[in-house]
Amino acid sequence: MALRRGNSKDSRPTVLRKDRTGYNPITVALIALAVIAVICYFGFTKNMPFTHPFQFKAVFSSANSIRLSSPVRIAGVNVGKVVAVEGQEGTNNSVLTIEMQDQGLPIHKDALLKIRPRIFLEGNFFVDLKPGTPQAPTIAEGDTIPAAQTAIPVQLDQVLTSLQQDTRKNLQVLLIELGAGLSDKPTPEEDAQQPEMTKGKSAAEALNNALIYSKPALKNSALVNQAFQGLDPDDLPNLVRGLAATSTKLVGSETQLGDLVVNFNTTMGAIASEQSAVRETVRLLGPTVKNAYYSLGSLNEALPSLAQFSVDFVPGVEQTQPTIDAVTPWIAQATPLVSEAELGGLAAELQPTTESLAQLSAATIPLLTQTENFSKCVSDVLIPTGNVVVPDGSSTTNLPNSEEFWLALAGFNGESQSFDANGQMVRAQSGGGPNPVEMTGGNLNEGQPVFGNSIGDPQGTKPAWTSGQKIAFKPNALCKDQALPDIAGTPTGPAD
Numbered sequence: 019m020a021l022r023r024g025n026s027k028d029s030r031p032t033v034l035r036k037d038r039t040g041y042n043p044i045t046v047a048l049i050a051l052a053v054i055a056v057i058c059y060f061g062f063t064k065n066m067p068f069t070h071p072f073q074f075k076a077v078f079s080s081a082n083s084i085r086l087s088s089p090v091r092i093a094g095v096n097v098g099k100v101v102a103v104e105g106q107e108g109t110n111n112s113v114l115t116i117e118m119q120d121q122g123l124p125i126h127k128d129a130l131l132k133i134r135p136r137i138f139l140e141g142n143f144f145v146d147l148k149p150g151t152p153q154a155p156t157i158a159e160g161d162t163i164p165a166a167q168t169a170i171p172v173q174l175d176q177v178l179t180s181l182q183q184d185t186r187k188n189l190q191v192l193l194i195e196l197g198a199g200l201s202d203k204p205t206p207e208e209d210a211q212q213p214e215m216t217k218g219k220s221a222a223e224a225l226n227n228a229l230i231y232s233k234p235a236l237k238n239s240a241l242v243n244q245a246f247q248g249l250d251p252d253d254l255p256n257l258v259r260g261l262a263a264t265s266t267k268l269v270g271s272e273t274q275l276g277d278l279v280v281n282f283n284t285t286m287g288a289i290a291s292e293q294s295a296v297r298e299t300v301r302l303l304g305p306t307v308k309n310a311y312y313s314l315g316s317l318n319e320a321l322p323s324l325a326q327f328s329v330d331f332v333p334g335v336e337q338t339q340p341t342i343d344a345v346t347p348w349i350a351q352a353t354p355l356v357s358e359a360e361l362g363g364l365a366a367e368l369q370p371t372t373e374s375l376a377q378l379s380a381a382t383i384p385l386l387t388q389t390e391n392f393s394k395c396v397s398d399v400l401i402p403t404g405n406v407v408v409p410d411g412s413s414t415t416n417l418p419n420s421e422e423f424w425l426a427l428a429g430f431n432g433e434s435q436s437f438d439a440n441g442q443m444v445r446a447q448s449g450g451g452p453n454p455v456e457m458t459g460g461n462l463n464e465g466q467p468v469f470g471n472s473i474g475d476p477q478g479t480k481p482a483w484t485s486g487q488k489i490a491f492k493p494n495a496l497c498k499d500q501a502l503p504d505i506a507g508t509p510t511g512p513a514d
């Protein structure tokens with residue numbers, strides 16, 4: 019127990035209690051410092067400790083005076099901030115590291131970012147973020163949005179720099195020349211190369227006349243634009259994403275792109291040097307497209323048949339492998355057959371026969387020639403001669419002499435019949451009689467007349483010889499080359 023001196027009025031001692039001694043000043047100071055540190059941390063960092071916020075990167079063509087802690091907004095709402103700005107190696111681009119709050123997630127791969135000023139002429143900038151379409155996949159932490167999906171604002175100094183005095187002068191000249199080109203009348207030399215509907219008219223009047231064709235042209239353009247959208251809603255976005263991916267691959271290839279521009283300029287120069295041919299090509303492009311349209315229409319009509327053929331061809335294709343499997347054993351058996359031991363030996367044995375066949379083929383050529391001559395003799399001489407009708411007055415049968423020949427044989431056969439059992443016989447007159455007969459003509463007895471006697475008095479010949487012409491006999495000429503005999507009294511064939 020402690021004693022304390024009292025005052026003069028009360029000399030009684032004061033007793034001090036041990037539990038009223040108070041807190042240790044050092045402890046209180048440490049607690050106060052810890053609380054102040056926590057308040058300062060939250061005040062300046064605005065982050066919860068022991069947490070890892072979502073971060074990703076975006077490539078911009080310029081940082082555009084963006085600063086650390088510049089806000090990132092979606093539809094005007096702050097959802098993140100810029101935590102780092104650094105250059106991209108090998109390029110003039112800038113890479114921004116952005117830290118996002120949970121309310122700004124998720125971010126898709128087709129997201130768009132643009133650096134924009136907060137207030138016009140203020141100079142402070144923020145990042146305007148469009149998180150992308152829900153159909154696109156989301157980015158992972160640490161992913162990078164390519165420069166093809168980012169943009170920076172155009173500054174006022176850039177606009178003013180673009181409109182320097184020489185640029186403004188060139189723009190004035192352009193407007194003056196454009197007005198003159200639209201309003202001036204063409205010269206007779208220029209009119210000579212123009213179609214009738216534009217002769218004597220200025221460019222503005224010709225453009226007005228061109229509006230007549232604007233309706234079908236705009237209709238076709240609308241159809242083309244509609245076709246560009248694709249069949250499915252995602253076709254056009256997929257195309258844009260593909261182009262974005264292509265552009266991303268081109269980033270960092272400035273040297274190659276420069277070479278491409280130089281080569282393209284060279285190509286355009288070569289085309290310009292052939293402008294006459296290019297003009298003719300463009301003139302023929304219209305008919306070519308028209309013909310191609312009809313050709314494609316025909317092709318389109320043929321496609322259903324082709325599709326049906328493809329469907330019908332499927333069973334054949336399906337049987338290809340079984341066919342190969344079935345042919346494989348045959349090939350295995352046929353291979354020894356065509357080997358040197360089998361087919362080679364047979365070929366060696368057939369070689370003498372082959373030589374004999376070759377000699378037979380050579381000897382057959384003259385036979386074929388004679389066969390051809392005989393065939394032409396039959397078709398060109400014998401058959402036409404046999405088809406001639408020999409006039410014989412009232413006894414004419416109006417039948418070809420070939421048929422009359424067979425009728426004569428039938429008559430001879432009947433004439434030689436006998437009424438007894440001795441069989442057939444032919445009765446011939448041996449000659450002699452009181453009536454002399456003289457026969458002239460022909461080649462008998464070298465053209466000298468031949469005399470004989472006949473029992474009866476000859477009345478004439480049946481059929482009667484009416485042509486009065488001698489038939490030339492040429493034993494040394496081929497039959498096919500002989501003239502047709504004039505047995506009917508009229509010319510019936512070509513001359514010799």
